[in-house]
Amino acid sequence: MVKVGVLGATGMVGQRFIQLLDNHPDFEIAALAASSRSAGKKYEDATTWYLNEEMPESVKDMNVIETDPAKMDKDVEIVFSSLPADFAAKVEPQYAKDFVVASNASAMRMKKDIPLVIPEVNPQFLDMIDAQQKNNNWDGFIVTNPNCSTIALTLTLKPIYDNFNINRIYVSTMQAISGAGYNGVPSMAILDNLVPYIGGEEEKMESETLHLLGSLDGGEVKPANFSLSASCHRVAVIDGHTEAVFVELDDEADIDKIKKTIADFKGLPQELNLHSAPEHPVLIKEEDNRPQPRMDRNAYGGMAATVGRLRKDQAFDNSFKYVLVGHNTIRGAAGASILNAELINKQIL
Ligand SMILES: NC(=O)C1=CN([C@@H]2O[C@H](COP(=O)(O)OP(=O)(O)OC[C@H]3O[C@@H](n4cnc5c(N)ncnc54)[C@H](OP(=O)(O)O)[C@@H]3O)[C@@H](O)[C@H]2O)C=CC1
Numbered sequence: 504m505v506k507v508g509v510l511g512a513t514g515m516v517g518q519r520f521i522q523l524l525d526n527h528p529d530f531e532i533a534a535l536a537a538s539s540r541s542a543g544k545k546y547e548d549a550t551t552w553y554l555n556e557e558m559p560e561s562v563k564d565m566n567v568i569e570t571d572p573a574k575m576d577k578d579v580e581i582v583f584s585s586l587p588a589d590f591a592a593k594v595e596p597q598y599a600k601d602f603v604v605a606s607n608a609s610a611m612r613m614k615k616d617i618p619l620v621i622p623e624v625n626p627q628f629l630d631m632i633d634a635q636q637k638n639n640n641w642d643g644f645i646v647t648n649p650n651c652s653t654i655a656l657t658l659t660l661k662p663i664y665d666n667f668n669i670n671r672i673y674v675s676t677m678q679a680i681s682g683a684g685y686n687g688v689p690s691m692a693i694l695d696n697l698v699p700y701i702g703g704e705e706e707k708m709e710s711e712t713l714h715l716l717g718s719l720d721g722g723e724v725k726p727a728n729f730s731l732s733a734s735c736h737r738v739a740v741i742d743g744h745t746e747a748v749f750v751e752l753d754d755e756a757d758i759d760k761i762k763k764t765i766a767d768f769k770g771l772p773q774e775l776n777l778h779s780a781p782e783h784p785v786l787i788k789e790e791d792n793r794p795q796p797r798m799d800r801n802a803y804g805g806m807a808a809t810v811g812r813l814r815k816d817q818a819f820d821n822s823f824k825y826v827l828v829g830h831n832t833i834r835g836a837a838g839a840s841i842l843n844a845e846l847i848n849k850q851i852l
C-alpha cells in the first residue's frame with residue numbers, strides 16, 4: 504500500500520478524497536492536514552461532514568495536522584491537495600521537495616513543467632516531470648488536474664478533436680453550488696435564483712481546455728488550435744455541473760458518426776484497468792430530457808461525463824450541439840486527482 508496524505512482534508516473536496524480513498528486497493532490514508540483552526544483536533548471534531556455517505560470510521564480519530572511539509576510523515580509518498588489556490592501556490596512547491604503532490608487546486612496548472620493531466624486525454628504530459636524535478640532540484644513533483652467544468656468538457660471533446668476538425672466552440676455552464684465550497688454561496692443568493700458570474704471560471708475553461716488538447720513539443724505545450732468561448736453561471740443544484748456545448752467543425756459531419764466516436768472513446772486508464780477508471784469516460788443518452796444533474800452526476804461512481812441531446816445545429820453550417828453533466832467534486836476534483844495518482848503509481852513510482 505502507498506501511504507497518502509490529504510491537504511485541505513476538512514473541506515468539500517477534502518471530504519471527497521477521504522470518501523474515495525476509503526478501502527482503496529493501493530492507497531492508505533496516513534495523514535490529514537488542514538488550517539490552524541483544525542490542526543490538533545480529531546478529524547471528526549474538526550469537520551462539518553457534508554457528504555451523504557457516512558464519514559469513514561478509519562479517519563474519525565485521526566489527528567488533523569498543520570499544513571506544513573515538516574509535519575508530514577516521511578513514509579507518505581503522495582500528498583493530495585485540495586487547498587485554496589493562493590495557499591496552494593505557496594505550499595505545494597514546498598511539499599514537492601519530498602513528496603508527489605497530486606493537486607486539485609488551480610494555482611500551478613498552467614505553470615511551465617507542471618503537467619495538467621486528464622489520464623484519458625493527455626497522459627503524455629507526465630513526461631514533463633523529469634524536467635520539473637531537475638529544474639527545481641526536487642525529489643518529488645507536482646501534477647495537477649483541471650477545473651471541474653473544464654474536465655467534463657474536455658473528456659467529451661477529446662474524441663471529437665481527434666476525429667474531426669474543430670473550428671470553434673461556445674460553452675455555457677450551469678454550475679452546482681458545491682463548486683464554491685461549503686461556505687461559498689449564501690442560500691439567500693442562490694435560492695429562487697441564478698448567479699451569472701463565477702470569478703475566473705471562464706478564463707480557466709478557455710485556457711485549460713486548449714492546453715489539455717494541445718501537444719507537447721520540446722517540453723512546451725502547444726495549445727489546440729481552435730477558438731473556445733465560455734460563459735459560466737451558478738445554479739441551485741448541490742452537485743453536478745451541466746454544460747450546453749455548441750461545436751462548429753470545418754466540414755459537415757454525420758451526427759451518428761459523432762455519437763459513435765464519443766461512445767467508443769476509451770483511454771489509457773481503461774487500458775490499464777486503473778481502479779478509479781470508468782468503463783466509459785463519456786456516456787451518451789438518447790432521451791430528450793437527459794442528462795440531468797440529479798440523475799446523471801453519479802455515472803460510473805461520478806467518474807464519467809454524460810452527454811445528451813446531441814443534435815445538428817440547424818442555425819449554422821457544419822455545426823452540432825449537446826448538453827453534458829459531470830460530477831464536480833468527483834470527476835471534477837478529488838476523483839480526478841486520484842486517477843492521476845493511480846496512473847503515476849502504475850507508471851512512475
Ligand atoms: N468544490 C469543487 O467542486 C472544486 C474545488 N476545487 C478546488 O479545490 C480546493 C478546495 O476547494 P473546497 O474543498 O471546495 O474548499 P473548502 O473551503 O470547502 O475547503 C478548504 C480546505 O482548505 C483548508 N484551508 C483553508 N485555508 C487554509 C490555510 N490557510 N492553511 C491550511 N489549510 C487551509 C480548510 O481547512 P479548515 O477547515 O481548517 O479551514 C479546508 O480543509 C480549491 O482550490 C478549489 O478551488 C477544484 C475543483 C472543484
Ligand SMILES: N[C@@H](CC(=O)OP(=O)(O)O)C(=O)O
Pocket residue numbers: 588607608609649650651678679681682683701704707831
Ligand atoms: N470554480 C469552480 C470550482 C473550483 O474551485 O474550480 P478551480 O479548481 O478551477 O478553482 C466552481 O465554482 O464550480
